[in-house]
Amino acid sequence: MADAKPQRLTDIGPPHHDRFMPPIIKKNYGKWKYHEIPRPGVLVHTSDSGDKLYTVRAGSPRLLSTKKIRIFADLATKYCGGHLRFTSRHNVEFLLTDAANIDPLIADLDALGHPVGGTGNSITSIVHTQGWVHCHSAATDASGVVKAVMDDVIDEFKTMELPAKLRIALACCLNMCGAVHCSDIAILGIHKRIPQIDLKTLPKLCEIPNLIASCPTNAIRPTTYEGKPSVEIQEDQCMFCANCFTVCPAMPIADPDTDGVSIWIGGKVSNARSEPMFSKLAIPFIPNNPPRWPEVVEAVRMIVDLWKANANKHERVGEWIERIGWPKFFRMSGIPFEKTHIDDFKHAGLTFKRSAHLTY
Amino acid sequence: MADAKPQRLTDIGPPHHDRFMPPIIKKNYGKWKYHEIPRPGVLVHTSDSGDKLYTVRAGSPRLLSTKKIRIFADLATKYCGGHLRFTSRHNVEFLLTDAANIDPLIADLDALGHPVGGTGNSITSIVHTQGWVHCHSAATDASGVVKAVMDDVIDEFKTMELPAKLRIALACCLNMCGAVHCSDIAILGIHKRIPQIDLKTLPKLCEIPNLIASCPTNAIRPTTYEGKPSVEIQEDQCMFCANCFTVCPAMPIADPDTDGVSIWIGGKVSNARSEPMFSKLAIPFIPNNPPRWPEVVEAVRMIVDLWKANANKHERVGEWIERIGWPKFFRMSGIPFEKTHIDDFKHAGLTFKRSAHLTY
Amino acid sequence: MAVDKKYETPMLDQLETGPWPSFVKEIKAAGEENPMANDLIGLLEQSYTERLGHWKHGGIVGVMGYGGGVIGRYSDLPEKYPAVSHFHTIRVNQPAGWYYTADVLHKLCDIWDKHGSGLTNMHGSTGDMVLLGCTTPDLEPVFSELTELGFDLGGSGSDVRTPSCCCGQSRCEWACYDTMGLTHFITQKFQDELHRPAFPYKMKFKMSGCPNDCVASIARSDISIIGTWRDEIQINQEEVRNYSKNGVNIVKEIAVLCPGKCIDWDGNEIKIDDSSCRHCMHCINVMPKGLAPGKDRGAVVLMGAKAPIVEGALLSSVIIPFMKIEEPYDDMEFWEVIEEMWDVWCDNGKARERIGEFIQRVGLGNFLDEVGLEPVAEMVAHPRDNPYIFYEDYLEEEDEDE
Amino acid sequence: MAVDKKYETPMLDQLETGPWPSFVKEIKAAGEENPMANDLIGLLEQSYTERLGHWKHGGIVGVMGYGGGVIGRYSDLPEKYPAVSHFHTIRVNQPAGWYYTADVLHKLCDIWDKHGSGLTNMHGSTGDMVLLGCTTPDLEPVFSELTELGFDLGGSGSDVRTPSCCCGQSRCEWACYDTMGLTHFITQKFQDELHRPAFPYKMKFKMSGCPNDCVASIARSDISIIGTWRDEIQINQEEVRNYSKNGVNIVKEIAVLCPGKCIDWDGNEIKIDDSSCRHCMHCINVMPKGLAPGKDRGAVVLMGAKAPIVEGALLSSVIIPFMKIEEPYDDMEFWEVIEEMWDVWCDNGKARERIGEFIQRVGLGNFLDEVGLEPVAEMVAHPRDNPYIFYEDYLEEEDEDE
Numbered sequence A, B: 001m002a003d004a005k006p007q008r009l010t011d012i013g014p015p016h017h018d019r020f021m022p023p024i025i026k027k028n029y030g031k032w033k034y035h036e037i038p039r040p041g042v043l044v045h046t047s048d049s050g051d052k053l054y055t056v057r058a059g060s061p062r063l064l065s066t067k068k069i070r071i072f073a074d075l076a077t078k079y080c081g082g083h084l085r086f087t088s089r090h091n092v093e094f095l096l097t098d099a100a101n102i103d104p105l106i107a108d109l110d111a112l113g114h115p116v117g118g119t120g121n122s123i124t125s126i127v128h129t130q131g132w133v134h135c136h137s138a139a140t141d142a143s144g145v146v147k148a149v150m151d152d153v154i155d156e157f158k159t160m161e162l163p164a165k166l167r168i169a170l171a172c173c174l175n176m177c178g179a180v181h182c183s184d185i186a187i188l189g190i191h192k193r194i195p196q197i198d199l200k201t202l203p204k205l206c207e208i209p210n211l212i213a214s215c216p217t218n219a220i221r222p223t224t225y226e227g228k229p230s231v232e233i234q235e236d237q238c239m240f241c242a243n244c245f246t247v248c249p250a251m252p253i254a255d256p257d258t259d260g261v262s263i264w265i266g267g268k269v270s271n272a273r274s275e276p277m278f279s280k281l282a283i284p285f286i287p288n289n290p291p292r293w294p295e296v297v298e299a300v301r302m303i304v305d306l307w308k309a310n311a312n313k314h315e316r317v318g319e320w321i322e323r324i325g326w327p328k329f330f331r332m333s334g335i336p337f338e339k340t341h342i343d344d345f346k347h348a349g350l351t352f353k354r355s356a357h358l359t360y
Numbered sequence C, D: 001m002a003v004d005k006k007y008e009t010p011m012l013d014q015l016e017t018g019p020w021p022s023f024v025k026e027i028k029a030a031g032e033e034n035p036m037a038n039d040l041i042g043l044l045e046q047s048y049t050e051r052l053g054h055w056k057h058g059g060i061v062g063v064m065g066y067g068g069g070v071i072g073r074y075s076d077l078p079e080k081y082p083a084v085s086h087f088h089t090i091r092v093n094q095p096a097g098w099y100y101t102a103d104v105l106h107k108l109c110d111i112w113d114k115h116g117s118g119l120t121n122m123h124g125s126t127g128d129m130v131l132l133g134c135t136t137p138d139l140e141p142v143f144s145e146l147t148e149l150g151f152d153l154g155g156s157g158s159d160v161r162t163p164s165c166c167c168g169q170s171r172c173e174w175a176c177y178d179t180m181g182l183t184h185f186i187t188q189k190f191q192d193e194l195h196r197p198a199f200p201y202k203m204k205f206k207m208s209g210c211p212n213d214c215v216a217s218i219a220r221s222d223i224s225i226i227g228t229w230r231d232e233i234q235i236n237q238e239e240v241r242n243y244s245k246n247g248v249n250i251v252k253e254i255a256v257l258c259p260g261k262c263i264d265w266d267g268n269e270i271k272i273d274d275s276s277c278r279h280c281m282h283c284i285n286v287m288p289k290g291l292a293p294g295k296d297r298g299a300v301v302l303m304g305a306k307a308p309i310v311e312g313a314l315l316s317s318v319i320i321p322f323m324k325i326e327e328p329y330d331d332m333e334f335w336e337v338i339e340e341m342w343d344v345w346c347d348n349g350k351a352r353e354r355i356g357e358f359i360q361r362v363g364l365g366n367f368l369d370e371v372g373l374e375p376v377a378e379m380v381a382h383p384r385d386n387p388y389i390f391y392e393d394y395l396e397e398e399d400e401d402e
């Protein structure tokens, strides 16, 4: 194939980052000595040579039009010799060498509607996924929930007054593309109706053995329909994960009346102090209530406030709850503890309280 | 049946302890205020009323002849108004009201060959099981190993100079009658040869479905032998647990050349400080070497010494290792880390090191 | 009984040396008059030489009307050691707390010298007095003499096993309830269940008076009842200061190790945030004169501990976070919960499935549903971290609400 | 392209209000000229009204010779919103560290304005620049214009996914190796594996320069390479004292929270027992001027992280406790280990079985055997606690030794 079209470029990989880094970074690459955060959203990195790099971080909805990207590019040209980067949480960072440019840049960004912040002990942008904007699997929208939550907690983006960093993430289905499973607060799209098998199209669209194998709880059983091999679902063994739908379009699972979100808390990724932890179920279900998902926003706010008021310095949400114990968290938050909170998957027994370490 | 022999006493249960408790205990029952340990093996409990109860604890091999029990009884008569008790770890305790009797009692016990100690931060008696003395399932002896180990660590029984309590237990097979799974140091009998099926007697002695169900790893498969239903073992799926032998005598597993013991460490039962913990594998295998199992004795001694020299005050073995990390324990002890140390049972994945928290 | 045979036992003789009391001495002592004990020495020496046990699977032996209490045992060398060809053990239910008088011990020994090997375990790891080595014909006589003395057999097989407990209020200042009283009550209440196996598998009760758990209940009983308190730790500041003066480093030895991280010591006064206290006992253990459990005492009930076979070892887990334990014990609602749990387990458990394994198999939430207990956060170390949730009737409930 | 249709979007209009930048504004902005973006607004409003997505399963679409890089997507309302009836995304492999110049961004926008919806994700959660919404015929032209500009597609399907990394040495004082350099190298080295799916399932690489793990590698990459050091933490006592003076409570905020419990502060000097340091970064994070990672730097390699489907979410686990990462990267033995691991996984993995799930299924010990790596204690949080040990060849080994 390569022979057929010899001049077609393939497998070139991405351009080397050298092409894009500002000169101060090339010069001081690997020689940074320490950093400071003089104000929210601004980092100053000082190198061995004494050079100082100023970073201004602005919030982003991640879904950007080419128009906005061009505006960012122009701001970079205006203030940063044409250099900028994006972060692992999808914020945009402007890289300055002249401290005098910081204030004008921030003013421009403010005017553009892109707040500066997200550094230090703050809430930064919500890692999220596609939702109704692009994915067939979504149990909720992504961008809309994110926008509603960030509108509410934006003050915590613009200041650094939390006990520690707080990372929120959203995934619109159990595939968890945002890898929300290790977030301080995770918002997770949930289906709650068993897949509605399209018996007619199933044999054409799907490989039955793969389909059966896809179900984590073995709820899918072979059967026949109109003489042809088909499947049926053991209703009480389905926990709505939608993995069958991922491998077979004839198993649609989305449903407006039963889809919604769940809230998970206390996860973290960093190795700082405690080891990385998974998020745990806090609120099992909140129905989709677009455009602003007010119950979700309120729940997030409640958890943020409770943590902010009670945690010790440097305690991430999960570290705080580990210290006070989950029963106390449930009492303080008023979230009712239910059967759904009790694990019943493979390692469930290991989550039972196997000690007398209780608080009263 | 009860009607047939009306006068035969059944279901009377044990006698009430009131019959046996000394008067000072009856008087101060539930009114003890605090205790002190004036010297190893001696407890003084003071009650609200100011009464003082002196307890002298003596070591016991647990396997006692009626002769020895009678001697204990006579000592109790001599010094304690005829009252004594045994502990949850099988030591014998003499309950005195007159402090002046302590020294003579201890002298008598010493003369009898029953050392006084086991209190406070000491090694107390080894909880253990039957071994070759009485059980059909044993992969090692119990009493003999215990005797050999205690002979070696007896100074730690008679003094209280350890960082914390140290509990040793021994079980002669995986049934773990001593419940050794939560001990600071556990000695566990190990088979290492697959059961030798006695094809002739099997159909007579055993229920085949029960036998197949007994295997935790599904290594036992139905087959036929001389036309009759029988079983065979998938060799690579057998991990020598002997549960098949428990339900079916036609599956003998003991074997002098491959039986032996393994050493497990870092478990605890109490809720003090940390939650109760299971013991973890330290030494996968030591062959049986009666009468004194010198390699086992040496291994226990090495672990005790290492812990004693390095742990902080109040740190049980498991708490110490949790603090320094298992890799460091393996480095310090010189025990080689092997494939057998890596869990491969049901929850194995949860024991993998899922963080960058390493020591170098 | 006179004993003539003499065995050469070079291996076992070795184990008579050394400072720790020797089981070999005990067997030899008994063997001077008792042929069973004497033959045991011979058989055991052979085991030591060959590195192999010589006992066969036990048959079903017992006393009339009981399904438990005796472990049948036969040697595989009956010709060589005829006196131990039968060598059953009898489990005698100990008095709670293992208290005895000299008098009753002598009488127990009389029975055993008459009918058995003269050898015992004081005690077995479940708690029984274990009479080691008896022939089948002697079982009934032993039983009737024991009952005459006021003793009864313990459990074995798929029944309630002999309950046991720490010495509790009889000798310990920390006991948050009367472990011995409750143990005696439970043993008496469940006599039928104890003697006549009717469960899927064994069922053990162990009672500890405080979270130190001196009877290891959380590691080895299906029902573990552990004393605790729910009000404030009682503090005697003067005595605390004394400990400090006498060398206890309250910060390093206590505050830093406190799992609730709720202790403050300013050099003069200790402050405890009891709402974060985990009731671990550590601070109290270190300063028994200075601190004591609160006054609102009771117990936490956990269930499901067991050894590894088949599904892996388990520690008990919380089923009732706090329960008052007060007389009359018979009025406690707890017995209904216990019997409800047994019903569910008996109806649905598989053969040889301990209740802890059963709960894991059916799911704790489902088990609670069946038993009629409410789920509470105290039952879990943490809520689930996987999203594989069997939402039930969510829609229905919502419909009802609206 | 001119846009005439106008949709009423009361729901989405609501999301244009409020202080956080709005994705609706972005779509509307693009929609002014771009019919695809305009139809997306209509379709999305309908989703908001109905609380239901309107996308169908993607078919197999892509660029010639590549198996990955494009996610096919079709709307289930093609008549109503014809411009988004095809709405595929193109994953463009970002430059390491997400660095761009204004110039190259304008050129990328030029391509996308010409061929696509004018909408992007900067960036997707794997790390790609995601071009949202393209028709099938436009895929090849976009591809050829991208390659001309020096860009290439990212991964999708069962291939190596687009590697990504934290900014590392480019902007961070703590980077223990050159994350961006290594990421670029890996991306180039595995071009074939990235574009032509040949594994049982996806395979993600993420590189973080230190244990803070700013690219969340341990949570979401099959191979997580996390920088660390193995000598002493570098200390500037003067600066440490300054932090203390300026209000950092070194005991409470640092020593007490140190997981290695290896920090001592006497009010004047900090002492660290480096042999117990867990390399967690906390003390360094709090006092960046006072402390710094040691000089003997490298990385720990972990593997196996993934989202829940199918066997439950996993974090990566240690496979190489410490590895030097130095140029020339091509000489590193690591690549042989990687390829060995891939071989084992490809030969034995089931369809849609991530390598982390695979290792759990076959057992870490067996996996190491196959790959030819030695087991080391650093790979486990603790040794096994169950006695179900598959002893292998124990006897044979002993025979050989004797």
Ligand code: SRM
Pocket: A035, A037, A043, A086, A087, A088, A089, A090, A091, A118, A119, A120, A121, A124, A125, A127, A164, A165, A167, A182, A183, A184, A267, A268, A269, A270, A271, A272, A316, D097, D165, D166, D167, D168, D171, D172, D173, D174, D212, D213, D214, D215, D216, D285, D286
């Ligand atoms: C720019 C970015 C890396 C990149 O290449 O893009 C970055 C940059 C820095 N991180 Fe980070 N981190 C970045 C994502 C992360 C992530 C990943 C994530 O959130 O998905 C983590 C793991 C989060 C978690 O644990 O769940 C992360 C955990 C940390 C930590 C550990 C925090 C903790 O206590 O757990 C530090 C240390 C600190 O801040 O004290 C840190 C520290 C830093 C420093 C101070 C490093 C330095 O010296 O330059 C940088 C400024 C931090 C700040 O914002 O205050 N960075 N940092 C990422 C910015 C994301 C954003 O836009 O907000």
Ligand code: SRM
Pocket: B035, B037, B043, B086, B087, B088, B089, B090, B091, B118, B119, B120, B121, B124, B125, B127, B164, B165, B167, B182, B183, B184, B267, B268, B269, B270, B271, B272, B316, C097, C165, C166, C167, C168, C171, C172, C173, C174, C212, C213, C214, C215, C216, C285, C286
């Ligand atoms: C007599 C006995 C209870 C009985 O009814 O028989 C008992 C009695 C006491 N225990 Fe215990 N414990 C007894 C078995 C246990 C067990 C069970 C076991 O070992 O199988 C445990 C759990 C062990 C474990 O965690 O693995 C146990 C864990 C404790 C602890 C917690 C120790 C810790 O730091 O983890 C304390 C508190 C202390 O000593 O500071 C304690 C404290 C005590 C006190 C001080 C309670 C008191 O105020 O009277 C008693 C004297 C202790 C001593 O020996 O120094 N007792 N104690 C048991 C004596 C066994 C023996 O002969 O050696």
Ligand code: SRM
Pocket: B128, B129, B130, B134, B135, B136, B137, B175, B176, B177, B178, B179, B246, C071, C073, C089, C091, C121, C123, C124, C125, C126, C127, C128, C129, C130, C154, C162, C202, C204, C219, C220, C221, C305, C306, C307, C308, C309, C310, C354
């Ligand atoms: C005598 C005793 C050991 C001792 O020397 O102390 C003992 C001896 C036997 N146990 Fe046990 N167990 C004894 C306490 C225990 C304990 C500890 C406890 O109760 O606190 C355990 C661990 C806790 C638990 O229940 O899980 C224990 C867990 C087992 C098991 C494994 C059960 C499981 O569910 O995992 C078996 C196997 C079985 O039941 O088939 C078993 C089976 C046996 C049998 C009956 C052998 C068999 O396979 O049939 C042993 C008879 C030995 C003999 O010939 O004398 N024994 N057994 C203990 C009872 C004495 C007493 O009544 O006081």
Ligand code: SRM
Pocket: A128, A129, A130, A134, A135, A136, A137, A175, A176, A177, A178, A179, A246, D071, D073, D089, D091, D121, D123, D124, D125, D126, D127, D128, D129, D130, D154, D162, D202, D204, D219, D220, D221, D305, D306, D307, D308, D309, D310, D354
């Ligand atoms: C675009 C993106 C979400 C986003 O908005 O950022 C995405 C989108 C999809 N992911 Fe993802 N995944 C994306 C990053 C992730 C991540 C995070 C990461 O890579 O860091 C994860 C979790 C980590 C992991 O790999 O486990 C992730 C875990 C999944 C899974 C579950 C895989 C698993 O083993 O559990 C699926 C299901 C599947 O593969 O069938 C999935 C499947 C999908 C599909 C292809 C839907 C499907 O069932 O076929 C989604 C296409 C949506 C669309 O139409 O646009 N996506 N997916 C991310 C890729 C952008 C990029 O290339 O930069």
Ligand code: SF4
Pocket: A129, A130, A131, A135, A136, A137, A138, A139, A171, A172, A173, A174, A175, A176, A177, A178
């Ligand atoms: S999380 Fe689910 S719905 Fe959302 S983008 Fe990923 S696969 Fe699609």
Ligand code: SF4
Pocket: A194, A195, A214, A215, A216, A217, A218, A219, A220, A233, A237, A238, A239, A240, A241, A242, A243, A244, A245, A253
């Ligand atoms: S949704 Fe999940 S649990 Fe339900 S049938 Fe499909 S694959 Fe199985």
Ligand code: SF4
Pocket: B129, B130, B131, B135, B136, B137, B138, B139, B171, B172, B173, B174, B175, B176, B177, B178
């Ligand atoms: S541990 Fe095993 S061998 Fe020992 S007494 Fe119990 S069942 Fe018998």
Ligand code: SF4
Pocket: B194, B195, B214, B215, B216, B217, B218, B219, B220, B233, B237, B238, B239, B240, B241, B242, B243, B244, B245, B253
């Ligand atoms: S010894 Fe255990 S693993 Fe082996 S066949 Fe018997 S029951 Fe199965």
Ligand code: SF4
Pocket: C166, C167, C168, C169, C172, C173, C174, C175, C176, C208, C209, C210, C211, C212, C213, C214, C215
């Ligand atoms: S468990 Fe508690 S109450 Fe019982 S003896 Fe031990 S310390 Fe005392």
Ligand code: SF4
Pocket: B273, C254, C257, C258, C259, C260, C261, C262, C263, C272, C276, C277, C278, C279, C280, C281, C282, C283, C284
């Ligand atoms: S009992 Fe334990 S948790 Fe409670 S204050 Fe004392 S040390 Fe802390």
Ligand code: SF4
Pocket: D166, D167, D168, D169, D172, D173, D174, D175, D176, D208, D209, D210, D211, D212, D213, D214, D215
């Ligand atoms: S992971 Fe470490 S090296 Fe990379 S940016 Fe974060 S703090 Fe810096």
Ligand code: SF4
Pocket: A273, D254, D257, D258, D259, D260, D261, D262, D263, D272, D276, D277, D278, D279, D280, D281, D282, D283, D284
């Ligand atoms: S890096 Fe972490 S473990 Fe090491 S000394 Fe600092 S705080 Fe302690």
